[in-house]
Amino acid sequence: MSGRPSASRRTVLRGAALTPVAGLGLAACSGGDGGGGAPATPTAPVVLGAASEVSKGGAQLYLDENVVVSRAENGSLKAFSSICTHAGCAINKLTGTTLVCPCHGSEFDAMTGAVLREPATVPLHDLAVETKAGKIVAGPGA
Ligand code: FES
Helix, strand or coil, X not given: CCCCCHHHHHHHHHHHHHHHHHHHCHHHHHCCCCCCCCCCCCCCCEEEEEHHHCCCCCEEXXXXXXXXXXXXXXXXXXXXXXECCCCCCECCEEECCEEECCCCCCEEECCCCCEEECCCCCXXXXXXXXXXXXXXXXXXXX
């Protein structure tokens, strides 16, 4: 006498689960690279590559780590998450210093993280970055 028919519970759960997924549209955005899971920004410092890879006034996109690193004319480095702030797609294109999101076409400035083209309205999230033994290290706590 303790159990109830499961049909009514399942109906409720299904309705609850579908709403947020459809609203975010993440499933369509994150599945393009063969199933590496949802794109994510590093949660710990990661070694990205040789510091010499990023020239003054230029930028490098590190696809596996979802990080973009740029170097100002004065030589200082900046790093940003390359996860689009619009709906969470991993940005996979860098033209010069402009990042282009494959999902809805938002563009960001890799030098500042600023939005250059909507629909995104929030700048890219910046990450700590430093050079260690000639390598670029970026991520929280770097
Ligand atoms: S997720 Fe929509 S433009 Fe990037």
